[in-house]
Amino acid sequence: MSDTAPAELQTTQLSNGLTCELPASSPLAKLLKSQRTWVGPTAKERLGILRRAKSVAIVGASPNPARSSYFVSTYLQQSSDYDLYFVNPNADEILGQPVYKSLADLPVVPDIVDVFRKGSDIPAVIDDVVAIGAKTIWVQLGIWNEEAAYYGESKGLTVVMDRCIKVEHARFHGGLHLLGFDTGQISSRKQLR
Numbered sequence: 010m011s012d013t014a015p016a017e018l019q020t021t022q023l024s025n026g027l028t029c030e031l032p033a034s035s036p037l038a039k040l041l042k043s044q045r046t047w048v049g050p051t052a053k054e055r056l057g058i059l060r061r062a063k064s065v066a067i068v069g070a071s072p073n074p075a076r077s078s079y080f081v082s083t084y085l086q087q088s089s090d091y092d093l094y095f096v097n098p099n100a101d102e103i104l105g106q107p108v109y110k111s112l113a114d115l116p117v118v119p120d121i122v123d124v125f126r127k128g129s130d131i132p133a134v135i136d137d138v139v140a141i142g143a144k145t146i147w148v149q150l151g152i153w154n155e156e157a158a159y160y161g162e163s164k165g166l167t168v169v170m171d172r173c174i175k176v177e178h179a180r181f182h183g184g185l186h187l188l189g190f191d192t193g194q195i196s197s198r199k200q201l202r
Contacts, residue, residue: 019031049158059181065174067081080175081174096110098110121146148172
């Protein structure tokens with residue numbers, strides 16, 4: 010008989026959907042816990058989200074042309090038919106449009122709330138999205154909060170995370186070549202150089 014207590018087991022869900030029990034203190038359990046298990050909408054589902062949307066609110070929009078939110082806003086303003094609403098408590102105007110201090114100040118309920126905020130801010134933004142009655146939160150590329158993704162879904166939201174709405178829109182509308190990305194589309198049309 011051993012003097013040590015049996016290791017506490019934890020059930021871990023693998024990316025293929027299977028589960029297994031591992032000692033909670035094992036290096037493998039720690040590694041698996043650090044890996045992403047939340048998946049989010051498929052490419053086809055993301056396309057549907059973008060096609061159905063008429064309006065997009067951009068939380069964390071910036072008037073600074075060096076910021077990614079400004080670049081994405083510029084693209085959406087010039088290359089989409091979305092009604093755009095910019096949300097930033099520290100700005101008054103972006104791309105010639107008024108800026109709202111909060112989601113609650115918007116004159117409409119946007120179809121998509123696109124978020125440029127750090128991962129730890131996402132749960133509070135989810136609460137704001139739910140409070141105004143929006144149905145989709147789109148968290149930009151490079152921002153990841155897995156617990157917030159599950160939390161948003163538990164509140165009835167469609168959650169897209171760690172994906173750029175500009176890249177996804179361009180991908181589905183044949184515009185990735187504008188940035189030098191290979192769209193994978195073969196065309197007989199002569200390309201302008």
